[in-house]
Every structure is written in structure tokens, then in C-alpha cells.
Amino acid sequence: MKRQAISTTRLAEICGVSQGTVDRALNGRGGISQKTKERILAAAKAYGYRPNPHASSIGGGKSMLIGIVVFDLHNAYFPELLSKIEEECAARGYYAIVMLTHKDRERELECIKSLYHMSVDGIVLCPINKGEDFENFLLSLDTPVIAVSNRLERIAYIGIDNRGAMRDSAEHCIKEGYEKLIYVMPKLKDGDNAHAQEERLLGFRDAVTAASVPHVITHVDEVDTSTDNGQRVAVVCSSDLYAQMLYQKYKDKNIGIIGFDDQRMLGELGIAMDSVAYDVSATAKGAIAYLLDGVKPMQYIPHRIVKRGSIQSAP
Amino acid sequence: MKRQAISTTRLAEICGVSQGTVDRALNGRGGISQKTKERILAAAKAYGYRPNPHASSIGGGKSMLIGIVVFDLHNAYFPELLSKIEEECAARGYYAIVMLTHKDRERELECIKSLYHMSVDGIVLCPINKGEDFENFLLSLDTPVIAVSNRLERIAYIGIDNRGAMRDSAEHCIKEGYEKLIYVMPKLKDGDNAHAQEERLLGFRDAVTAASVPHVITHVDEVDTSTDNGQRVAVVCSSDLYAQMLYQKYKDKNIGIIGFDDQRMLGELGIAMDSVAYDVSATAKGAIAYLLDGVKPMQYIPHRIVKRGSIQSAP
DNA sequence: ATGAAAGCGCTAACAG
DNA sequence: CTGTTAGCGCTTTCAT
Numbered sequence: 001m002k003r004q005a006i007s008t009t010r011l012a013e014i015c016g017v018s019q020g021t022v023d024r025a026l027n028g029r030g031g032i033s034q035k036t037k038e039r040i041l042a043a044a045k046a047y048g049y050r051p052n053p054h055a056s057s058i059g060g061g062k063s064m065l066i067g068i069v070v071f072d073l074h075n076a077y078f079p080e081l082l083s084k085i086e087e088e089c090a091a092r093g094y095y096a097i098v099m100l101t102h103k104d105r106e107r108e109l110e111c112i113k114s115l116y117h118m119s120v121d122g123i124v125l126c127p128i129n130k131g132e133d134f135e136n137f138l139l140s141l142d143t144p145v146i147a148v149s150n151r152l153e154r155i156a157y158i159g160i161d162n163r164g165a166m167r168d169s170a171e172h173c174i175k176e177g178y179e180k181l182i183y184v185m186p187k188l189k190d191g192d193n194a195h196a197q198e199e200r201l202l203g204f205r206d207a208v209t210a211a212s213v214p215h216v217i218t219h220v221d222e223v224d225t226s227t228d229n230g231q232r233v234a235v236v237c238s239s240d241l242y243a244q245m246l247y248q249k250y251k252d253k254n255i256g257i258i259g260f261d262d263q264r265m266l267g268e269l270g271i272a273m274d275s276v277a278y279d280v281s282a283t284a285k286g287a288i289a290y291l292l293d294g295v296k297p298m299q300y301i302p303h304r305i306v307k308r309g310s311i312q313s314a315p
Numbered sequence: 316m317k318r319q320a321i322s323t324t325r326l327a328e329i330c331g332v333s334q335g336t337v338d339r340a341l342n343g344r345g346g347i348s349q350k351t352k353e354r355i356l357a358a359a360k361a362y363g364y365r366p367n368p369h370a371s372s373i374g375g376g377k378s379m380l381i382g383i384v385v386f387d388l389h390n391a392y393f394p395e396l397l398s399k400i401e402e403e404c405a406a407r408g409y410y411a412i413v414m415l416t417h418k419d420r421e422r423e424l425e426c427i428k429s430l431y432h433m434s435v436d437g438i439v440l441c442p443i444n445k446g447e448d449f450e451n452f453l454l455s456l457d458t459p460v461i462a463v464s465n466r467l468e469r470i471a472y473i474g475i476d477n478r479g480a481m482r483d484s485a486e487h488c489i490k491e492g493y494e495k496l497i498y499v500m501p502k503l504k505d506g507d508n509a510h511a512q513e514e515r516l517l518g519f520r521d522a523v524t525a526a527s528v529p530h531v532i533t534h535v536d537e538v539d540t541s542t543d544n545g546q547r548v549a550v551v552c553s554s555d556l557y558a559q560m561l562y563q564k565y566k567d568k569n570i571g572i573i574g575f576d577d578q579r580m581l582g583e584l585g586i587a588m589d590s591v592a593y594d595v596s597a598t599a600k601g602a603i604a605y606l607l608d609g610v611k612p613m614q615y616i617p618h619r620i621v622k623r624g625s626i627q628s629a630p
Numbered sequence: 631a632t633g634a635a636a637g638c639g640c641t642a643a644c645a646g
Numbered sequence: 647c648t649g650t651t652a653g654c655g656c657t658t659t660c661a662t
Contacts, residue, residue, distance in 0.1 A: 018633045020634075021632055032632080055656040056655080057369040058367070060657055074398075082388060083389075098397065100398060114410070248584070269560065271563075332649085335650075351648085367640070369639080369640090370638070373641095374640040374641040375642075
């Protein structure tokens with residue numbers, strides 16, 4: 001197998017035209033007769049021409065590269081997102097470069113700089129940085145960037161309405177007659193971008209405040225479900241990870257529990273967990289459409305509450 | 316931020332030398348005086364020089380790209396492997412391009428051709444293809460390829476000894492006094508490369524044959540644990556996925572169960588599952604060392620049985 | 631409508 | 647030791 005299938009230079013020789021003409025034919029630029037264009041296209045197909053992204057990139061064209069920068073692949077959301085993005089890229093002949101920040105702010109900067117230097121055609125970013133300087137930095141890049149999960153003020157964003165979604169989650173529990181809600185969220189690290197988590201917390205507060213429902217906000221290793229008066233208690237989790245960890249503990253104790261993200265793995269484990277679900281594929285599609293076609297992303301990806309029985313109606 | 320930090324051309328001008336000399340300094344090729352070398356290196360650092368991989372690639376040098384081709388990111392093993400490979404790549408200034416085959420043989424070929432055309436410096440591949448033609452195709456590439464998980468005859472491989480590992484798993488159960496073993500493995504698709512699964516099956520057979528232990532070989536949705544005479548039964552799974560799915564079902568029935576791959580997620584779920592563990596990081600390191608340094612991989616990554624109580628000693 | 635030529639940043643071969 | 651030169655495949659500009 002020859003590495004370089006065939007170059008525009010060779011195609012030009014073969015067709016007896018100049019390289020410029022080949023370029024016009026291949027890239028659909030005007031200023032070429034239908035006849036020669038077809039002739040060149042035919043030859044290109046016959047010889048299995050493939051554009052060389054490196055040469056294209058160096059010559060000021062597209063690199064056919066998309067960078068995707070996320071925390072890690074530990075939280076099942078990221079592999080799923082990555083998978084969908086790869087799919088979108090592959091469908092368009094693009095390549096996906098993955099970089100992991102491990103929630104290290106410096107490292108995230110390095111990743112972005114590297115990708116930028118690599119002339120990627122766009123970056124999908126779940127940011128751990130935030131603030132004016134960081135946004136200015138991103139905006140100074142002449143490469144489109146779209147944020148997922150954690151929002152930034154002046155950068156395009158695609159994802160769900162975290163606040164609304166968590167409000168719905170808590171309201172679902174309230175509606176089912178739970179009298180006390182325990183909200184489980186991660187410990188937030190100062191200075192980190194935790195926009196999604198902050199929004200979810202606000203959404204939870206919205207719901208419990210509006211309904212005047214007793215509640216506690218805590219972390220996964222500090223959950224205390226005891227009550228003074230035998231109320232029906234539900235554990236509202238800011239991610240499926242917590243729901244997973246707490247499920248075994250509470251499922252037999254008549255304590256409600258609801259997760260967030262609706263990881264399919266739970267179903268595979270035979271765990272019937274209520275959760276907040278949404279279409280990761282839509283996120284991926286929206287992100288790529290923005291980066292490559294400049295399509296402004298919809299405000300929010302829709303979400304929904306899926307009921308599987310871990311939150312039960314009051315008897 | 317300028318996209319191209321600074322080029323060798325500019326560096327040459329700045330230092331008042333030729334581009335060739337700059338190249339010699341930068342790439343540590345001989346034939347240059349210590350003095351000028353240091354001067355150039357200093358300037359490079361001062362101006363924040365970064366090599367342009369596209370130009371390098373097009374000029375016949377390295378592309379700084381590693382391709383990783385796997386089935387999907389669904390089986391937790393792959394995200395973990397990918398994560399470790401990204402880490403290795405990042406540490407060396409390389410970029411990792413992910414491509415997913417979804418176990419489609421044609422698609423796998425497309426992925427590899429694309430990566431090859433992209434001039435990647437190496438490919439980590441979990442193959443779904445097999446056979447002489449496929450191997451010849453891989454060998455015809457002037458890009459190193461290393462197989463993980465599924466072995467190929469004439470292609471470098473890195474991973475565990477699947478046969479030995481499963482033998483150990485089954486022997487572990489036998490040693491703990493289980494009198495009947497049920498082996499749970501996937502349905503294999505004809506023509507697909509399923510080397511790892513085939514080896515594991517052989518290993519299971521090795522163990523039960525040597526010890527003359529009654530056994531059944533079946534699939535996850537067809538497991539039947541009933542016995543005629545109340546023997547102690549253990550379910551031996553060819554992957555943690557099955558162990559996950561069956562755990563809930565059997566954990567209270569005094570039926571032993573053991574998985575394969577030791578996915579950390581199980582621990583997070585509070586599931587104490589015996590399993591076959593090994594160091595994915597070693598696989599990643601070995602793979603990259605082979606691709607980039609030509610270091611022949613060790614024959615097998617070591618594995619071990621981790622005991623957490625889902626296989627119990629006979630009373 | 632087409633050709634010619636320059637240049638992107640780097641590597642490599644050959645002269646001095 | 648160092649400089650010169652050509653060339654990788656593509657884009658772009660300027661002629662024709």
C-alpha cells in the first residue's frame with residue numbers, strides 16, 4: 001500500500017492540466033469548465049486520490065483535526081461523548097484527537113495550546129478553568145471552541161439546562177410524596193470551573209424552596225438518612241456515580257434515590273434507577289456542527305426524567 | 316496568540332545561520348559545534364519555538380500522531396486503555412487519534428487506511444479482523460502496528476496471557492471447593508477475531524479438565540445454576556460485564572462468582588467481586604514503547620487473581 | 631478558463 | 647562544521 005495514494009501534482013500530470021486546475025476541480029472552486037472538472041474528478045476517483053491533511057494544513061487549509069479536551073474517561077459521560085464525537089468526525093472525514101486534563105488547570109491550558117499549535121479545526125472543551133483571562137485566551141485563538149458540561153460566559157456552549165434538570169429531578173421526588181430530600185453533590189474545589197454542579201445545586205434549591213420541603217445538602221461519604229419522625233426520605237444525586245454508590249445501601253430501606261445522566265451501565269447491572277436523561281448524541285452533533293459549519297447551537301439539549309422505580313409514589 | 320510560534324526559517328534569520336544548521340541543532344543531529352548549537356537552542360527557547368508536526372510529516376519526518384483503533388468505549392477496558400495511552404503520548408509530546416470500529420470489519424480497514432494516510436507514527440489496534448490477508452495488509456504498512464487484547468499471528472502483541480489467566484481464575488474456584496463451574500462467555504461471531512475469548516475458553520477447559528470438575532459453558536442470558544444434588548456452584552465469567560449482570564442475581568444464593576478485568580467501577584458500586592486483574596498502564600506503556608522506540612514488548616503483562624469474597628472457601 | 635509561480639515549515643542530500 | 651538546494655502536497659495569487 002502506498003502511503004500517499006496520489007498527489008494533486010501527479011493528477012495534474014495525468015490529466016495534462018496544471019495543479020491549480022486540479023485544485024479548482026477538487027475543491028469545487030469556480031473558474032473551471034464542466035468538462036475538465038469532470039475529467040479531473042474521474043481521474044481522481046480512478047487513482048484513489050485522497051487529500052493530504054498535513055499538506056492542506058501547512059498550506060493554510062483545513063487540518064481535518066478536531067480536538068476534544070475533557071477531564072478524564074472515568075465518569076462514564078465522557079467516553080460516551082467522545083464516542084459520539086468520533087462518530088460525527090468520522091462521518092465527515094475528520095479525526096478526533098483526545099486530550100485529558102485530569103482537572104488540572106495548567107494542564108488544560110497546555111492541552112489547548114498544543115491543539116492550537118496543531119492547527120485543529122475546532123476544539124470541544126469541558127473546561128476546568130474559568131474567568132475573564134481564560135475566556136480571553138480562548139477567544140484569542142482563531143480556532144472555534146465550544147464548551148460542554150461546564151459553561152463559560154462568552155464561549156459557545158452545548159448541553160442541557162442543568163438548573164432546570166435538577167429542579168425537575170427534585171420536583172419529581174416531591175411530587176411523589178417524599179417529605180425530606182437529601183442532595184448529594186461533590187466537594188467543589190475553589191477556583192475550578194464547576195458551573196454544571198453549581199447550576200444543579202441552584203435547581204435543587206429552586207425546587208425545595210418553592211415547595212418548602214425539608215432538605216439537607218451533603219457529600220457522598222457523609223450522607224445521613226436518619227430522621228426524627230419517620231418521614232419518607234429521598235436521596236437526590238448530582239450524578240449517577242453517587243446514585244450508584246448509594247443504591248445498594250438504600251434500596252431496601254424504603255429510601256428513594258434518583259441519579260443524574262442515566263448511565264446505561266446501571267441498566268446493564270440490573271439496577272433500576274430513576275435518573276435525568278438526555279441525548280449525548282445531540283450534544284456531539286451540535287458541537288461538531290458549530291465547530292465545522294458555524295451553526296449556532298440550540299440553547300439547551302432537552303432532558304427528561306426517566307422513572308424506573310427507585311422513586312416511588314407515596315402509599 | 317500566534318498560531319505558529321516561530322519557524323526554523325525565522326530562527327535561522329535570527330541566529331544568522333542557515334535553516335539546515337537550525338535543524339541540526341533542534342534535532343540533535345551531529346555535525347554542529349557545541350557553541351552554535353547552544354546559541355540556537357537558547358534562541359529557540361527564548362522565542363518559544365515549537366516544531367510544526369504537519370510540516371515535519373510532509374517533509375518525511377514524524378507526524379507526532381498515534382492512532383488507536385478499538386471496538387467502542389462501552390466496555391470499560393477501552394476507556395481505561397485509551398486514557399493510559401493518551402497519558403503516554405502526552406508525556407512524549409504525541410497526540411492520540413481515536414477511531415472506533417464498532418466491531419465492523421470493513422470499518423476497521425477504513426480506520427487503518429485513514430490513519431495510514433494520515434501518516435501516524437504508530438497504531439494501537441484491537442483487531443476484529445484476522446487472517447493472512449489482513450496481516451499482510453498490516454505488514455505492508457510502513458507504520459508499526461501493535462495488537463492489544465486480540466492477538467494476530469505475525470503482528471506484535473501486548474497484553475496478558477488470556478489462557479493462563481482464565482485457567483488461574485477457574486483453578487481459584489476449584490481450590491476453594493466449588494464442585495461445579497459455569498463458564499459465561501459471549502456468543503462469538505463467525506469470522507471475527509475473538510482470540511482473547513477463545514484463549515480464555517481454552518484456559519477454562521484446561522482447569523476443569525485437569526481437575527475433572529463438572530462444568531457448563533453458556534452465555535449470559537442462558538445461565539442455569541440448578542443442580543441435581545446441591546453442589547456448590549461458581550459462575551466463572553469471561554468479562555466483568557457478565558459478572559456485573561449476574562452478581563445481583565446470585566450473590567445471596569451462595570453461588571460463587573468471579574469476573575475478569577477487575578473494573579474499578581465495581582468497587583465504586585460497592586460490589587466486592589473477585590476478578591482477574593492486571594495493569595492496563597503497562598499495556599499502554601509497552602504499546603507506545605514498541606511503536607515509538609521499537610522496544611519489543613514483553614511476552615505477557617502479568618495478571619493476578621484478586622479475592623474480595625465473591626468466591627468463598629468451602630465451609 | 632487555465633497556467634505559472636511562490637510559499638507554508640520542515641527534512642535531506644550534497645557542496646563546500 | 648555549515649550553507650545551499652530541492653522537494654513534500656497543497657493553497658493562493660497573479661498572469662494569460
